[in-house]
Amino acid sequence: MDTHPPAFELYGLRKTFGEKRAVDGVDLTVPRGSFYGLVGPNGAGKTTSLTMAVGLLRPDAGGAQVFGTDVWGAPDRAKAMIGVLPDGMAMPERLTGRELLTYLAQLRGLSPAQVQERVDDLLSGLGLDEAENTLIIEYSAGMRKKIGLAGALIHAPRLLVLDEPFEAVDPVSATVIKDLLRSFVDGGGSVVVSSHVMALVEQVCDHVGVIARGRVLAQGTVGEVRGDHAGLEEAFVDLVGAPEPVKGFAWLA
Amino acid sequence: MVGVMVRMKLAILRHGSGSRRAVGGVVGLALAIATLLTAAFAPLPAAAGLLAALVAAWTLGWVLGPSGSGGGDQSLRPEYFALEAFPVRRITAGLLASAFVGVTAPVTALALVSLVLLGARFGAVAALVAVVAVPAQLLLTVLASRVVTALSSAALRTRLGIEVTALQNAAVLATGFSVFMLYQAVSQYSDVLGSLWNEGFADPWTSVLFALPSGWGVWAVTAAGEGNVLLALGLLLALGLSSMGLIAVWTRLVHTRVTSPTTAPGRVGGGLTGYAVRVLPSGPLGAVVARELRTWGQDPRRALELRIALWTGVLVCGLGLLVGLTFMVPLAGLVTLALGALMSLNVYALDGTALWQTLLTPGAERRDVRGRQLVWLLLFVPVAVVLSAGGALVTGQDWAWPWVAALLPALAGAGAGFSVLFAVAWPAPGPEPHRHGGDALESGDVVGQFTLLFPILLVSCVPPAVVTAIGVFGGLPGVMWAGAALGAVEGLLFWWVLGRVAYRRLERRGPELLTTLRWGWDATAGQSVAERVEHGGPDREDGGGGDGPEEHGALVDRVGRNLETMPPRTGALMAVLGLTFWLPLYQGAMSLIALATGAVGRSWHLPLYLPEALRMPGAVFALVLGAAMAAALVWLLLRRPREDGDGVRSPGPGPDAERPGARPTTGS
Structure with a gap:
């Protein structure tokens, strides 16, 4: 038995929707204390893999472990250690930002004093205090991401799994989120983010996994995956394969 | 454009589930045939009034149906065409044309052919008027439905609108719940159905039914039949003008919707819930x-x-x-x-x-x-x-106390469970709640x-009701209050056991x-x-017997699977059984009670209309029929799903599929 299992390990994940193999044998290892970027083109299987790995979608085969605890075998212990931000899912839309965070904190069984402290910290830290009395359904896309992130942090997890956390977030808020996640990692936490923006991953992550057509094409430290290429983007295009250049359409002036 | 939108609607229908349309089609067809039969065979003095009432019922169904079934047909939405470069008029025209595509409009058209049948009984001119009245009445009905749905969807953005829409729906439901009791009360004194069929509605009611827009078609046909062609033409014109008016209103509503789609304004804090939320104990529950x-x-x-x-x-x-x-x-x-x-x-x-x-x-x-x-x-x-x-x-x-004491807790527990x-x-x-379009009514x-x-x-009300009935009618106060105790116990059990099945299922x-x-x-x-x-998936947990709720859970799974994989024909059959099985049961039981107590009123209990010697067997037959229908319903829900046939696909788990949670031993 490994006494120091990795923070997050995805093994043999498979998922087929109808005829389409969305995820075809994904194995990923997220070392402890790493800031891990999962990159890939649209429809590569990033979201499906992460959704299965955190226990929200049942895999056809394979599974995931959080610090050695199996997500599908011992869900309660595993889920206590993860904070998740899924992409595009609903929340209790008719609560205000403060009510949502309070709800999530109480649902996790935090004491009233803890609830108060953490909700206040997260609302002001993420710049949501102005919108704390606005219903979630009226939040902009970027604010939804931020309140979702706050919800993922409220129970002080050891691992964060964030699907497209920077999408639709303005540059100032993105900086705030990046700083917050970095300090989380510095404090011993581990983070997995998915993205299709290479520059961002190259900037904030220390480890990276490249996924395309449901398979892992490369993984390791950013330096290892980049190899001899000028940047991560070039390495990625090399791995995934460059598309045929489009010269434009005759009818489109 | 109109053609394109009709083809879009057809494509959406092709890709959609057929079972709902099949069920709706069967029920609608039965109602349409009943309407046609009324027009053809009701005694002439009564027929026009009866038909006006039936057309009013059809119109009411069109107008109120959508809010009862998830906001109505949402397959084509105005927003889809918001960026197209043509006037809103044409969007509305396309939406209107596509509203006729599907099951509901043709079935309604068939029901309205009853106008022609009625006209034919009056003569050639009346029949000719009816031929024009049918499409005009149909158009008005469809438009009224669309406009009312659009209006109530817009109204739902305000608190007052919610209240008004709720009142409308509640009024129809309350009438529905009460109509049977009203009928029972009135039929103590006279044979209501018989006199309705033979004499129609009493005068003010027939006039009211004619005066409603839903009655104009019938009125036109009747007027033509009575030689008043001018009135007939006037009514047809009124139908046409009303439709044009509704088109104008609808165009306005579509315009508002495509130019300012918005969510409901937020209301925060305050109110009774606000207070309740503040005094709740802090904790997961x-x-x-x-x-x-x-x-x-x-x-x-x-x-x-x-x-x-x-x-x-x-x-x-x-x-x-x-x-x-x-x-x-x-x-x-x-x-x-x-x-x-x-x-x-x-x-x-x-x-x-x-x-x-x-x-x-x-x-x-x-x-x-x-x-x-x-x-x-x-x-x-x-x-x-x-x-x-x-x-x-x-x-x-x-008299009400023992009944309320027995049934209220039973129903409360059953409802919560x-x-x-x-x-x-x-x-x-x-x-998704955060992706509602312009229609807050829209739901599954x-x-x-x-x-x-x-x-x-x-x-679920039957056991406490039966015990209470024995106590009340047998003059046994002890038994009577045992009914209340049974109701309380049953309610508690429903609440606890069904809730447990629900959360166990949610966990698994x-x-x-x-x-x-x-x-x-x-x-x-x-x-x-x-x-x-x-x-x-490889997660099938079959074969694990286990304790009671666990088996109950497997039963729930089976019912769910049967419902989800049910072919359209079976679905239609089940809906018809579910809607009607109580009728023969009720008829049989009431007839038996009437025969046993020697009550005189036959009401609408059909076995009592049989020849003397056949009444008892007839009542027993009705009971058996009802029981058989209920049994068939239960069987359809609980049967083991077949592995083949019935159009049910069951790919089955691959034999080599790995179980989640079973970590492979190979190193990574």
């Missing part, structure tokens, strides 16, 4: 209760359903007082509870994928289910108690769940429920995505 109270107060869809249930109870009370049938008043609380259960049987689907937060919090499934049950009880039971107990006190009806179980086991997914269609839950609620199949809510019905495969996941 309190958190769920607070969230639910908030959502019932703020979500327009839920607010509407809550108010429909509450208003219906109040209106049943009012109707009873108004017409002097005070015996209805103590029953209003029971009606409120039954409607409360029906209105909240789809709460998980209404919340959409927000379920993920529950699934990712250890142990939250049980709190979520129990919290929802608690809030359901908090919302509906006090009102039901006030209506029933208050009603009995105010009207001084002491079954509604949450339905919500977990058989959700009707609709659009729960007509199938309605037809299933309503008889279940009735049946939460990800599957989330998948269903996220991607909904998979039209191309003819089964829900969850179903495919279940069949294809």
Whole structure:
């Protein structure tokens, strides 16, 4: 038995929707204390893999472990250690930002004093205090991401799994989120983010996994995956394969 | 453009589920044939009035149906065409043309052919007027439906609009609940159906029915038949002009919708729920209760359903007082509870994928289910108690106490148990709450769940009702109050056991429920995505017998699987059985009671119209028939799914599929 299992390990994940193999044998290892970027083109299987790995979608085969605890075998212990931000899912839309965070904190069984402290910290830290009395359904896309992130942090997890956390977030808020996640990692936490923006991953992550057509094409430290290429983007295009250049359409002036 | 939109609608129908259309088609066809038969065979003096009433009923169905079934047809939405470079007029024209595509409009057209039958009985001119009146009346009906739906969808953005829409729906429901009792009360004195059929409605009512726009077609045909061609032409013109007016209004509404799609304005803090939320204990269960109270107060869809249930109870009370049938008043609380259960049987689907937060919090499934049950009880039971107990006190009806004491707790427990179980086991997914288009009414269609839950609620009242009846009619006070005790025990059991089945299911199949809510019905495969996941996934936990609730859970799974994989024909059969099985049971039982007690009134109990010697066998036959229909219904729900045939695809788990949680031993 490994006494120091990795923070997050995805093994043999498979998922087929109808005829389409969305995820075809994904194995990923997220070392402890790493800031891990999962990159890939649209429809590569990033979201499906992460959704299965955190226990929200049942895999056809394979599974995931959080610090050695199996997500599908011992869900309660595993889920206590993860904070998740899924992409595009609903929340209790008719609560205000403060009510949502309070709800999530109480649902996790935090004491009233803890609830108060953490909700206040997260609302002001993420710049949501102005919108704390606005219903979630009226939040902009970027604010939804931020309140979702706050919800993922409220129970002080050891691992964060964030699907497209920077999408639709303005540059100032993105900086705030990046700083917050970095300090989380510095404090011993581990983070997995998915993205299709290479520059961002190259900037904030220390480890990276490249996924395309449901398979892992490369993984390791950013330096290892980049190899001899000028940047991560070039390495990625090399791995995934460059598309045929489009010269434009005759009818489109 | 109009052609393109009609083709879009056809394509959407092709890819959609056929079972709903089949059920709707069968029921609609039966009603249309009944309408045609009335027009053809009712005695002439009565026929016109009867037909006007039936057309009014069809129109009412068109106008109020959509808000009862998830916002009506949403396959083509105005927003889709918001960026197209042509005037709103043409969008409206396309939407109107596509409204005629499907099952409902042709069935209604068939029903309206009854105008031609009526006209033919008057003569050639009347028939000719009818041929023009049929399309005109159909157009008016479809337009009225679209305009009212668009108006109430716009109205739902305001609190007043929610209240008004709820009152409308509640009025129809309350009348529906009361009409039977009203009929029973009136038929004590005369043969209502017989005199209706032979003499039609008494005069002011026929005039009112003619004067309503739904009656103009019938009026035109009758006028032509009586030689007043000018009036007939005037009425046809009025039909046409009204349609044009409605088109203008609808165009305005479509224009508003494509130019300013918006969500409901937020209302924060305050109110009764705001106060309740502040005094709740801090903790997981309190958190769920607070969230639910908030959502019932703020979500327009839920607010509407809550108010429909509450208003219906109040209106049943009012109707009873108004017409002097005070015996209805103590029953209003029971009606409120039954409607409360029906209105909240789809709460998980209404919340959409927000379920993920529950699934990712250890142990939250049980709190979520129990919290929802608690809030359901908090919302509906006090009102039901006030209506029933208050009603009995105010009207001084002491006979009602044992019945209310026996049935109220049973129904409260059954409502809190079954509604949450339905919500977990058989959700009707609709659009995500944060992705509503311009229509806050829009949600999954729960007509199938309605037809299933309503008889279940009735049946769950039977044991305490029977014990109470024995006590009351046998003059045994002890037995009478044992009925109340039985009701309380039964209610408690329903609440506890069904809630437990629901949260156990949520714990085991939460990800599957989330998948269903996220991607909904998979039209191309003819089964829900969850179903495919279940069949294809390696997680089948068959064969594990275990304790009671566990087996109950397997039963729930089987019912769910049968419902989800049911071919259209079986679905139609089941809906018809579910809607009618109680009729022969009721007829048989009432006839037997009448025969046993020697009561004189035959009312509409058919076995009593048989020759003397056949009455008893006829009544027994009706009972057996009803029991057989109920048994067939239960069998359809509980049978083991077949592995082949019936159009059910069952890919089955691959033999080499790895089980999740079974970590492979190979190093990584």
